[in-house]
Amino acid sequence: MPKVVLLFTGKRKSGKDYVVSKLKEMLKPEDCSIIRLSAPLKKQYSIEHNLDYDRLLDSSPYKEAHRLQMIQWGERKRESDPGYFCRLATEEEDKPVWLVSDCRRLSDVEYFKSHCSTGPAHPSCVLVRVSASDEVRRSRGWGWVGGVDDGPSECALDEVSCDYHVINNGIDEQLDMKLKELKNFIEYNNNG
Numbered sequence: 749m750p751k752v753v754l755l756f757t758g759k760r761k762s763g764k765d766y767v768v769s770k771l772k773e774m775l776k777p778e779d780c781s782i783i784r785l786s787a788p789l790k791k792q793y794s795i796e797h798n799l800d801y802d803r804l805l806d807s808s809p810y811k812e813a814h815r816l817q818m819i820q821w822g823e824r825k826r827e828s829d830p831g832y833f834c835r836l837a838t839e840e841e842d843k844p845v846w847l848v849s850d851c852r853r854l855s856d857v858e859y860f861k862s863h864c865s866t867g868p869a870h871p872s873c874v875l876v877r878v879s880a881s882d883e884v885r886r887s888r889g890w891g892w893v894g895g896v897d898d899g900p901s902e903c904a905l906d907e908v909s910c911d912y913h914v915i916n917n918g919i920d921e922q923l924d925m926k927l928k929e930l931k932n933f934i935e936y937n938n939n940g
C-alpha cells in the first residue's frame with residue numbers, strides 16, 4: 749500500500765508525462781513509481797488487435813491513429829469493471845510514492861481514493877491537473893479530433909476540483925516552482 753498517491757489529469761499534450769518524469773527525477777528513485785493506467789489497456793489492446801505495443805506507448809502518430817478505437821475498447825472493459833485497469837496497473841507496485849500519469853475517469857479517482865485513502869494510516873491521495881493553452885498544445889502536436897477531444901476520456905474530469913494545478917505552458921521557472929511544491933508535499937507525507 750503506497751503512502752502518497754498523486755493522480756495527474758489533463759488534456760492531450762498538456763504535458764502530463766513530461767511533468768511526471770521531471771517530478772520523479774526530483775525524488776529518490778527507490779521511493780517512487782510512475783504508474784500509467786493506459787499501459788495495461790494498450791498491452792491488452794495490442795495483443796487482441798495484433799498491434800505494436802511499444803509504438804502505442806510513446807507520443808507518436810501511430811498512437812494517435814489508434815486512439816479512438818482504443819478508447820472505445822477500454823470503455824467497454826470499464827463498463828463491466830470500473831477498477832480493471834487501475835488494478836492491473838498497480839498490482840506489482842511496492843514503492844511508497846505513486847505518480848499516476850494519466851488519470852482520465854471519475855472511476856479512476858474513486859478507485860485510488862477508496863483503495864489508498866482509507867483506514868487510520870491514511871496515505872495522501874491528491875488530484876493534480878496539468879494544463880497548457882491550446883496554442884502550446886498545438887505546438888506539441890495536438891490537433892482537435894472529434895470523438896476524442898469532446899469525449900469522456902478527455903472531458904470526464906473537467907469539472908472535478910483538483911488539489912494542485914500545474915500550468916505547463918513552457919515557462920520553466922513557473923513549472924519548477926510548482927514541482928518543488930509537489931516534492932515538498934510528497935516528502936512531508938512519505939516521511940511523516
Ligand SMILES: Nc1ncnc2c1ncn2[C@@H]1O[C@H](COP(=O)(O)OP(=O)(O)OP(=O)(O)O)[C@@H](O)[C@H]1O
Pocket residue numbers: 758759760761762763764765766767807888916917918919923
Ligand atoms: N514544459 C515543457 N517543455 C518542453 N517540452 C514539453 C513540455 N511539456 C511537454 N513537452 C513536450 O510536449 C510533448 C507532449 O507532452 P506529453 O507527452 O508529456 O503530453 P501528455 O499530456 O502526456 O500527452 P498525451 O495525453 O497525448 O499522452 C512531448 O514531446 C513533451 O516532451
